[in-house]
Amino acid sequence: MSRHSRFHSALIAAIGLSIPAGSAPAAPVAGAPAELKIAVVAFLSGPASGPFGIPSRNAADVWIEKINREGGIGGVKVVPVFTDEAGPADKVVTEFRRLALDEKVSAVMGYISSANCLAVPPVADELKVLTIESDCGTDRVFEEAKHPYVFRTHAHTVIDGVGAARYVLSIHPEVKTIAGINQDYAWGRDSWEVFQRSMRKLKPDVQVVDALWPKLFAGEYSAEISKLLVEKPTVVFTSFWGGDLVTFAGQAKARGLFEESVVVVNNTGSDIKDIAPGVLIGSRGPHGIVSPDMEKNPLRKEFIALYRQKYGLAKNDYIAHGAYHFVQALQGLRAAYEKAIKAAGRWPTTEQVAAAFEGLEFDSPSGHIAMAIGGGHQAIEPAGYAILKFDPALGVNVFSEVRMFPAKCVNPPDGMKSLDWIDRGFPGAQC
């Protein structure tokens, strides 16, 4: 055997060993296609690409490789078609049609922008394409309409706002006044609405003193910070993300805003290294901030290891929540196909996969996911919150005072609109 072929044999053996026991590649079931083409849509350009888009795409890449190493889905190899989400919603919808009609993908997963998550479902239903929305926040997707072909495998933003309110009151029960500074678009508006309504319901004497609406990617917040310094609210809530969050945090720190008010951010990722200690932060579910038992989750460990191996990850860095969400989407898709194959005894139709997806439960790096609301199309997740604390030994910010609010504490019950649930005093909440 030549050195070259010995090397190849060793490589194949190593790959074989890396496949977990019991997951040897299965033979494709009857009627299976040669490959399962899946579109993966994320921001590959523009300001949302750094904090969300690229990590999400990378996560999908390593997880699809893992699925294929384990025999694919129903014995069929998964082939991703990576697509840029950048651009206005009408361009994104046109791109969806292209993926469905020209690329002939079996499923589309992705969408980070709430605007796109609202624009795509009607087209997905029209073209009968299985679609898994993978990171957007708006709670309106399944609360305003039914979409038989569309699923969302992560929780909507209500968990972030309700979680933030519950956490703020657990740490600062004396809060008197609140103010918001949020980007002027769907995510900012929805986030503030949920938080301020939750605060007023949980503590009726709380006063809203201000709501500021800078432009998305404004970058210059002198006037907003001045106004907050003049008003001195007990709590300042923001749903800023990525560059805007880091910029705001830098300008606010330099001017002493964190000394005057408690600041709470409802979504963070690897940017916590750039935020002042003392800030209250959430991570859009149990992703960056996790409970001790979640840290032991083997899928979570495997995901972090695979991501680090292929795309690099600093020792104390966190992977963006969007990346975890994309893996959840793939886990959901895989579980739905496997359930549908089992039920049909052969390769399932899109309708059979959609039927299997409804109310599905599956495991993910972020724990057990249940498609519990939105008629079985919308997942619920717990909400993790913590206070940033600088660890001099590690030289980075770490989480302190971690609290994980159970999924049924921060999500409305099935069939009830989120804002109605909040206004009615969170009926059925199990905290």
Added chain:
Amino acid sequence: MRLLLVVALDGLTYASWLFLVSAGLTFTYGVLRVLNLAHGNLYALGAYLGATLVLRYAATGSMPALAYGLLFIAAVVVGLVVGPVIERVFLRRVYSRDEEVQLLLTFSISLILEDVVKLTWGVNPIFADMPYSYLGRVRLGGINYAWYPFLLTAIALAVGGLLWLVVTRTRLGKVLASVIADREVSLTLGINVPRVYTLAFTAGAVLAALGGALTAPMFSLAPGVGAEVLVTSFAVIAIGGLGSIGGAALGSIVVGLARSAAVYFFPELDLFAIYLIMALVLLFRPQGFFGEIEVRRI
């Protein structure tokens, strides 16, 4: 009274930043009559290079005060390297073509430079805030202000003053005025018009990169940062009048104060303030405050 002081201070500092980021765009248009859609990318290159130099310098633990000089060096390097290349290799071919062709060309350059930034610096946010925080705070109107925006005000005044001096008090200014007034006549007078164009575009590129470099300590940099600035700059110079430095200054002040007042008194209008002002000004003066109505030659 205190509130008015705070509104004025915030408006003034924002106006300073607006002027710094839009001066290059209006200067380039004033001389070359080309609306440079790659202006935001020159800004981004200056910002990224400035941030990189500052971060590397800060890691050495050397004298923080010298970091401010690095921001100017970054701007000059970007302007002197990229400016002449764009003008000599690309723009020179389209001066006599329709505006649409010029816009398409600069837009193409913009897309290329956007990817150059991504290939060079990646997509993760970069933030070099040391020059911003190092200057500390000052208490005005009962609240804390960072000193850095006031430094930008001083630099904006210096840049505006320098441009005014060059245009009105130097031989180069007279040459520029001649070229702006009539390119053909300037050629017959022996003025090296192509050289003037290269010089003017390079100066505009340095100004754009300077706006970026000076912004780097205030903003976290991410892909697409230039596009945002381009839109804002367009609004400012449309209000002031395309090609007018004085117009850019006045436009910046009007927009700065309007936005600051909106944040205080009508926060819902924050997003809309700049465009509301632009619409009102253009409704009554389509050419902007100091713009001139151009006679189309046929």
